[in-house]
Amino acid sequence: MKRLFPILSILTAIFLAYALYQAWWVAPTDAQQGDVYRIIYYHVPSAWTAFLLFFINFIASIQYLASAKPSTRTAAKWIVTVVGVVGVIACFLPAVQRLIPAGMRPSAVATTVLLIPIFYFVIGWLFPGDRLDVLAVTTAEVGVVFCTIVLVTGPIWARPVWGIWWAPGDIRLTSTLVLWLIYVSYLVLRRFSNSAQTQLLAAALAVFGALDVPLVYFSIWFFRTQHPQPVIGGGGSMDPHMLHTLLISWMAFLCFAFLVCWSRFRLELLHREIEEAHAMESLAGAAAGASLPLSRSVR
Amino acid sequence: MNAVKFLIAAYVATWVIHGVYLGSLVRRFRRLRREEREVGKGK
Amino acid sequence: MNSLWAVTTATLVKDIRLEWRSKDALNAMLFFSLLVVVIFMFSFDPLAEESRHIVGGLVWVSFLFASVTALNQTWARELRNQVLDAYRVSPAPANALFLAKVLGNFIFVSVLEALMTPLFVIFYNVRVLGPAWQLIPIALLGTWALVVNGTFFAAISLRTRSREIMLPLLLFPVSIPAVIAMVAGTTSILTGEESAHFYLVLLLTYDVVFTTACLALFGTILHAE
Numbered sequence: 001m002k003r004l005f006p007i008l009s010i011l012t013a014i015f016l017a018y019a020l021y022q023a024w025w026v027a028p029t030d031a032q033q034g035d036v037y038r039i040i041y042y043h044v045p046s047a048w049t050a051f052l053l054f055f056i057n058f059i060a061s062i063q064y065l066a067s068a069k070p071s072t073r074t075a076a077k078w079i080v081t082v083v084g085v086v087g088v089i090a091c092f093l094p095a096v097q098r099l100i101p102a103g104m105r106p107s108a109v110a111t112t113v114l115l116i117p118i119f120y121f122v123i124g125w126l127f128p129g130d131r132l133d134v135l136a137v138t139t140a141e142v143g144v145v146f147c148t149i150v151l152v153t154g155p156i157w158a159r160p161v162w163g164i165w166w167a168p169g170d171i172r173l174t175s176t177l178v179l180w181l182i183y184v185s186y187l188v189l190r191r192f193s194n195s196a197q198t199q200l201l202a203a204a205l206a207v208f209g210a211l212d213v214p215l216v217y218f219s220i221w222f223f224r225t226q227h228p229q230p231v232i233g234g235g236g237s238m239d240p241h242m243l244h245t246l247l248i249s250w251m252a253f254l255c256f257a258f259l260v261c262w263s264r265f266r267l268e269l270l271h272r273e274i275e276e277a278h279a280m281e282s283l284a285g286a287a288a289g290a291s292l293p294l295s296r297s298v299r
Numbered sequence: 300m301n302a303v304k305f306l307i308a309a310y311v312a313t314w315v316i317h318g319v320y321l322g323s324l325v326r327r328f329r330r331l332r333r334e335e336r337e338v339g340k341g342k
Numbered sequence: 343m344n345s346l347w348a349v350t351t352a353t354l355v356k357d358i359r360l361e362w363r364s365k366d367a368l369n370a371m372l373f374f375s376l377l378v379v380v381i382f383m384f385s386f387d388p389l390a391e392e393s394r395h396i397v398g399g400l401v402w403v404s405f406l407f408a409s410v411t412a413l414n415q416t417w418a419r420e421l422r423n424q425v426l427d428a429y430r431v432s433p434a435p436a437n438a439l440f441l442a443k444v445l446g447n448f449i450f451v452s453v454l455e456a457l458m459t460p461l462f463v464i465f466y467n468v469r470v471l472g473p474a475w476q477l478i479p480i481a482l483l484g485t486w487a488l489v490v491n492g493t494f495f496a497a498i499s500l501r502t503r504s505r506e507i508m509l510p511l512l513l514f515p516v517s518i519p520a521v522i523a524m525v526a527g528t529t530s531i532l533t534g535e536e537s538a539h540f541y542l543v544l545l546l547t548y549d550v551v552f553t554t555a556c557l558a559l560f561g562t563i564l565h566a567e
Binding site: 068182184185193196197200204207208209212215218219 | 511522562
């Protein structure tokens with residue numbers, strides 16, 4: 001395991017360098033925006049990575065809350081399965097298809113909905129018990145980093161192209177800002193909380209945040225239809241060469257994100273080990289004073 | 300030509316942010332390893 | 343179900359009675375709300391035509407700050423007298439306590455709003471060009487949105503350092519869609535330029551979603567040490 005990390009790091013660095021080469025030289029120049037548009041190869045993959053990480057955090061938080069009692073654990077598994085099945089079928093019903101926003105294909109929505117139960121069961125299997133919470137804090141932190149990059153590169157891109165740094169009606173950037181705010185408040189809660197059940201409180205907050213995001217999206221969407229605004233980042237279809245480069249860039253950043261998460265995960269595990277060791281030490285000290293037998297391991 | 304400055308700024312900003320975060324991870328790792336050794340000695 | 347409402351009403355009546363007896367906190371908050379309105383009046387010069395577009399935003403921002411002061415002391419009395427521990431071991435449903443607190447806060451913040459609104463009308467010479475009656479559901483739904491999440495996050499903040507700053511820190515990001523709806527809805531009614539129908543539906547959806555979430559998770563929060 002220990003030797004795998006450096007090897008993967010070198011491979012990821014090479015991959016990132018290749019993605020950069022693709023973004024700078026291979027991808028064609030945009031007819032309208034010139035070379036500035038190449039910011040997209042960092043801006044969009046960072047956004048997709050951040051959303052994926054926050055999605056994982058949401059799934060881990062729900063599972064953590066549900067695993068408090070066996071009854072809720074089973075109930076949650078059933079609910080998630082039903083959501084997946086019903087959601088996929090619903091996407092192909094005409095009544096539901098009319099509700100799907102323009103630009104999104106039903107198959108794309110169906111795939112996203114299907115990911116909910118898939119992620120739920122895979123994450124539950126890979127990260128049992130307390131590791132769910134470690135996963136939650138890891139994905140939240142790394143997600144905030146990638147989200148920050150989206151919010152920084154977005155305005156840097158908008159300025160030369162549209163002449164403005166920010167458009168309040170820009171639905172994507174504003175929704176991303178709210179998502180960033182929610183997860184920063186999540187991290188602040190984790191740091192400031194002195195409860196033994198910090199993890200539960202944070203998980204509850206994550207669920208609230210996840211419920212909030214679609215509402216944010218719709219509120220800005222309606223606002224935008226009343227007050228037309230420039231769409232930063234462009235819309236519509238993409239040149240296949242550009243799409244190809246975009247996907248390469250995304251894959252490279254996903255590998256990078258994976259390694260960063262792995263490091264953060266190990267850091268958190270180490271932190272908790274040491275805390276436990278401290279706790280054991282104080283217990284041993286107290287027990288020695290009272291000369292009580294002390295079991296070696298609590299697990 | 301001016302527009303390319305923004306492109307470079309965006310790419311640099313991205314890696315600065317990643318660098319700062321990775322730096323903080325390294326710093327935290329070092330601190331924890333030090334604590335781990337102290338706890339080990341205490342036992 | 344009977345016991346839930348019985349406990350809720352009992353707790354609510356008790357809270358109102360206690361609050362009425364010691365009016366210090368009440369008076370301080372009223373004065374704070376007045377100050378906020380006056381500060382806004384000096385910061386945003388109310389010329390007749392433009393003011394109609396910004397009054398909606400100013401009103402709701404001031405309501406937001408006023409409600410945070412009210413929400414911050416939601417659980418103060420319970421903490422002082424270890425009432426929360428007593429509640430945890432009692433057979434009373436946790437949601438009864440939550441509902442009582444939310445209703446109490448709702449009444450209290452509504453009183454603050456009712457007192458601040460005439461001031462805005464006077465200072466900004468507000469004349470409503472759209473259907474004025476629609477302002478009432480917006481006010482009710484909007485206030486509920488702030489208060490239900492605010493009471494929930496106030497309970498979470500109890501177990502943090504810097505309790506008072508933690509509440510707005512948690513509340514504001516999650517409240518953003520509600521704030522957008524409240525402000526845009528109010529502005530659309532004041533200017534009469536568009537229908538507030540969508541915003542009312544959005545506020546209603548927000549309230550339903552988050553009231554359900556709060557009721558579902560409050561038990562967990564209450565029992566966290």
